[in-house]
Amino acid sequence: xxxxxxxxxxxxxxxxxxxxxxxxxxxxxxxxxxxxxxxxxxxxxxxxxxxxxxxxxxxxxxxxxxxxxxxxxxxxxxxxxxxxxxxxxxxxxxxxxxxxxxxxxxxxxxxxxxxxxxxxxxxxxxxxxxxxxxxxxxxxxxxxxxxxxxxxxxxxxxxxxxxxxxxxxxxxxxxxxxxxxxxxxxxxxxxxxxxxxxxxxxxxxxxxxxxxxxxxxxxxxxxxxxxxxxxxxxxxxxxxxxxxxxxx
Amino acid sequence: xxxxxxxxxxxxxxxxxxxxxxxxxxxxxxxxxxxxxxxxxxxxxxxxxxxxxxxxxxxxxxxxxxxxxxxxxxxxxxxxxxxxxxxxxxxxxxxxxxxxxxxxxxxxxxxxxxxxxxxxxxxxxxxxxxxxxxxxxxxxxxxxxxxxxxxxxxxxxxxxxxxxxxxxxxxxxxxxxxxxxxxxxxxxxxxxxxxxxxxxxxxxxxxxxxxxxxxxxxxxxxxxxxxxxxxxxxxxxxxxxxxxxxxxxxxxxxxxxxxxxxxxxxxxxxxxxxxxxxxxxxxxxxxxxxxxxxxxxxxxxxxxxxxxxxxxxxxxxxxxxxxxxxxxxxxxxxxxxxxxxxxxxxxxxxxxxxxxxxxxxxxxxxxxxxxxxxxxxxxxxxxxxxxxxxxxxxxxxxxxxxxxxxxxxxxxxxxxxxxxxxxxxxxxxxxxxxxxxxxxxxxxxxxxxxxxxxxxxxxxxxxxxxxxxxxxxxxxxxxxxxxxxxxxxxxxxxxxxxxxxxxxxxxxxxxxxxxxxxxxxxxxxxxxxxxxxxxxxxxxxxxxxxxxxxxxxxxxxxxxxxxxxxxxxxxxxxxxxxxxxxxxxxxxxxxxxxxxxxxx
Numbered sequence: 062x063x064x065x066x067x068x069x070x071x072x073x074x075x076x077x078x079x080x081x082x083x084x085x086x087x088x089x090x091x092x093x094x095x096x097x098x099x100x101x102x103x104x105x106x107x108x109x110x111x112x113x114x115x116x117x118x119x120x121x122x123x124x125x126x127x128x129x130x131x132x133x134x135x136x137x138x139x140x141x142x143x144x145x146x147x148x149x150x151x152x153x154x155x156x157x158x159x160x161x162x163x164x165x166x167x168x169x170x171x172x173x174x175x176x177x178x179x180x181x182x183x184x185x186x187x188x189x190x191x192x193x194x195x196x197x198x199x200x201x202x203x204x205x206x207x208x209x210x211x212x213x214x215x216x217x218x219x220x221x222x223x224x225x226x227x228x229x230x231x232x233x234x235x236x237x238x239x240x241x242x243x244x245x246x247x248x249x250x251x252x253x254x255x256x257x258x259x260x261x262x263x264x265x266x267x268x269x270x271x272x273x274x275x276x277x278x279x280x281x282x283x284x285x286x287x288x289x290x291x292x293x294x295x296x297x298x299x300x301x302x303x304x305x306x307x308x309x
Numbered sequence: 310x311x312x313x314x315x316x317x318x319x320x321x322x323x324x325x326x327x328x329x330x331x332x333x334x335x336x337x338x339x340x341x342x343x344x345x346x347x348x349x350x351x352x353x354x355x356x357x358x359x360x361x362x363x364x365x366x367x368x369x370x371x372x373x374x375x376x377x378x379x380x381x382x383x384x385x386x387x388x389x390x391x392x393x394x395x396x397x398x399x400x401x402x403x404x405x406x407x408x409x410x411x412x413x414x415x416x417x418x419x420x421x422x423x424x425x426x427x428x429x430x431x432x433x434x435x436x437x438x439x440x441x442x443x444x445x446x447x448x449x450x451x452x453x454x455x456x457x458x459x460x461x462x463x464x465x466x467x468x469x470x471x472x473x474x475x476x477x478x479x480x481x482x483x484x485x486x487x488x489x490x491x492x493x494x495x496x497x498x499x500x501x502x503x504x505x506x507x508x509x510x511x512x513x514x515x516x517x518x519x520x521x522x523x524x525x526x527x528x529x530x531x532x533x534x535x536x537x538x539x540x541x542x543x544x545x546x547x548x549x550x551x552x553x554x555x556x557x558x559x560x561x562x563x564x565x566x567x568x569x570x571x572x573x574x575x576x577x578x579x580x581x582x583x584x585x586x587x588x589x590x591x592x593x594x595x596x597x598x599x600x601x602x603x604x605x606x607x608x609x610x611x612x613x614x615x616x617x618x619x620x621x622x623x624x625x626x627x628x629x630x631x632x633x634x635x636x637x638x639x640x641x642x643x644x645x646x647x648x649x650x651x652x653x654x655x656x657x658x659x660x661x662x663x664x665x666x667x668x669x670x671x672x673x674x675x676x677x678x679x680x681x682x683x684x685x686x687x688x689x690x691x692x693x694x695x696x697x698x699x700x701x702x703x704x705x706x707x708x709x710x711x712x713x714x715x716x717x718x719x720x721x722x723x724x725x726x727x728x729x730x731x732x733x734x735x736x737x738x739x740x741x742x743x744x745x746x747x748x749x750x751x752x753x754x755x756x757x758x759x760x761x762x763x764x765x766x767x768x769x770x771x772x773x774x775x776x777x778x779x780x781x782x783x784x785x786x787x788x789x790x791x792x793x794x795x796x797x798x799x800x801x802x803x804x805x806x807x808x809x810x811x812x813x814x815x816x817x818x819x820x821x822x823x824x825x826x827x828x829x830x831x832x833x834x835x836x837x838x839x840x841x842x843x844x845x846x847x848x849x850x851x852x853x854x855x856x857x858x859x860x861x862x863x864x865x866x867x868x869x870x871x872x873x874x875x876x877x878x879x880x881x882x883x884x885x886x887x888x889x890x891x892x893x894x895x896x897x898x899x900x901x902x903x904x905x906x907x908x909x
Contacts, residue, residue, distance in 0.1 A: 088745045110750030118743040125740075152740040189758035193766040200774045207778070207785045236758045243756070 258299035262288030355404025365391030472665030601693030603632010
């Protein structure tokens with residue numbers, strides 16, 4: 062039995078060591094400007110699991126190869142795991158600036174925009190951790206309320222408990238929102254250099270407009286296999302072949 | 310000093326001849342030869358056969374010495390003067406004069422003198438210094454033939470854009486002082502350009518319509534007709550002021566002014582209108598005609614025919630010649646499609662002459678090839694209307710081949726990508742570097758949030774809390790009600806006091822019970838108010854309790870119990886027993902209330 066356990070641990074260590082090594086290899090390939098090699102290794106790593114840093118590095122490698130669509134796709138994926146990461150958003154902005162399409166999104170009401178950026182400032186687990194923290198805070202404050210005799214302490218305990226409980230609920234809601242985004246990924250990035258968006262899901266459909274590589278679209282109708290109905294930031298709707306895009 | 314003079318003079322020794330350009334028949338005039346040194350030998354003049362020599366040569370010497378800042382210079386000259394008279398009409402040559410000056414042979418250049426026919430109306434103020442005045446010496450007015458201005462055009466039938474020279478010329482047989490209030494036409498339908506005349510205007514003697522006048526060109530314009538049809542150059546107006554000598558009547562005046570008194574006379578002169586027929590340019594304008602009329606030639610050059618992408622290339626085109634240079638539009642060059650073409654830069658260098666503008670126009674076309682490749686810049690055709698042959702002419706420049714190499718790195722791409730963007734701010738920005746830290750891969754969708762472990766973080770503390778809550782629930786319940794706590798404490802005190810009474814109540818000993826209650830009540834108040842029992846009585850107890858902020862209600866209750874107890878001690882048996890419970894309860898209650906109120 063003991064033997065088995067030690068073998069099991071050894072396996073875990075070997076496998077984790079090999080991951081670390083390959084990431085280091087990919088990083089050094091990137092530094093030596095062997096971007097193709099770096100991309101290969103990063104992609105392999107991502108088969109095994111996810112990591113914001115690897116998505117970010119992969120995005121950089123694609124960017125260096127002028128594959129803007131893939132670079133943006135990976136930056137977006139990195140942002141989902143690590144929302145609010147300044148490096149990722151900076152590189153994403155640069156990559157977006159190099160795309161052909163000029164993006165002018167519909168203006169949002171200010172508090173909607175604020176709430177959205179507040180939610181996006183932390184990842185799902187961070188919000189969850191905050192929720193737990195505030196929940197424990199609630200319990201501690203309640204204990205103070207119940208077990209002290211001084212009126213002042215009881216008052217403090219009561220209000221702290223109330224506020225902590227509210228914050229805990231809100232952070233959990235935020236965490237659920239982040240989780241929903243991860244589970245139901247509706248945004249996609251255009252990978253073809255240019256795609257004609259059509260009015261019907263077939264090549265005979267009227268050409269509505271043309272979008273180019275790196276454009277972010279959101280999928281409205283996911284029911285068909287070959288074609289997806291998409292909407293743009295400014296509200297335009299049309300059908301696009303699924304081969305031209307990749308879901309974030 | 311003499312030597313210095315020699316050096317200074319030696320440089321410039323020469324003979325200058327001086328005589329009027331034109332004289333009238335019968336006029337006397339002065340011919341002088343000036344040599345700027347005094348060391349002259351062997352002065353000779355060729356035979357002056359066309360004029361009568363009345364006097365000469367007379368010799369005169371001048372010398373001057375100048376001292377400026379201690380530096381002394383001196384100049385000296387000898388002038389030989391003849392007085393000649395013209396006898397016949399025509400143009401005659403004054404021969405050259407030669408002399409040995411400072412040991413060198415010098416000579417003057419021969420020049421011509423024009424002899425005009427005799428003035429029919431009489432002599433006028435000549436240039437040679439003779440001061441014969443005009444005809445109507447006595448009249449105060451100036452006749453139209455004494456002073457007038459002509460306006461002439463070089464052509465009256467021209468093509469559109471062909472230059473015409475308009476000249477205003479003054480003819481004067483009187484002493485003209487000046488003009489004021491000059492009103493020139495506004496040259497409607499023409500583009501006008503004034504020719505700058507030299508400041509030192511020369512008056513010349515000219516024979517015009519049988520009279521000799523002093524004449525000069527007043528102003529000259531080059532006009533480019535901008536419309537076709539019959540165009541009119543309106544009349545110009547001049548207010549001339551003329552000085553007229555009158556014979557003096559006053560002898561003193563005559564003495565001081567040498568017999569002449571000048572009066573100024575104003576006269577308004579107008580020039581006649583001129584009609585100009587402007588023909589449209591003949592039909593069949595060739596391709597590449599940009600409105601040039603005149604006589605031109607072109608040349609072109611390319612700054613480089615081997616460049617890198619995104620480097621600027623300049624095609625220079627020079628149009629030179631005479632004509633309406635200023636009005637020519639830059640000819641269009643057909644550059645390859647994906648060149649970035651900027652507006653041509655036009656540089657004009659020309660002067661105005663009587664036949665139009667002459668000079669050159671340099672047009673620079675700046676283009677930037679954006680992509681590598683071999684390109685052809687086609688030959689440029691420039692057409693103009695030649696006024697001499699009255700036909701269109703087309704000039705062609707050479708075609709160029711331009712080899713464009715790939716530009717440096719990504720610049721071409723970057724610029725192409727940014728072409729349609731408004732914001733070029735981050736042109737040279739690069740992405741941030743990769744992250745090299747070791748990372749832990751985690752399975753897709755493996756999030757802590759909403760997992761079993763996550764909810765355990767809620768459940769376990771909650772469970773612990775609930776357990777603690779249950780264990781200490783009594784204390785919590787007690788803590789929850791503060792007044793209850795207080796009452797409990799007060800009751801404890803009351804119970805302690807009424808302990809004996811409680812026992813007697815249980816035994817049913819009514820007599821002793823009431824006594825014991827009274828004892829307890831008095832004892833409690835005495836202890837609480839810190840007053841000895843002997844000092845307390847029913848009379849003063851109310852005031853003492855009020856002094857300790859005990860409410861009137863409680864005081865009344867207290868006194869009621871005292872009364873009930875005292876009364877019960879002497880009441881019959883049955884009643885006593887019935888009231889015992891009631892009294893005990895209310896005594897307890899009152900002591901409790903008082904305990905809560907009276908503070909120490």
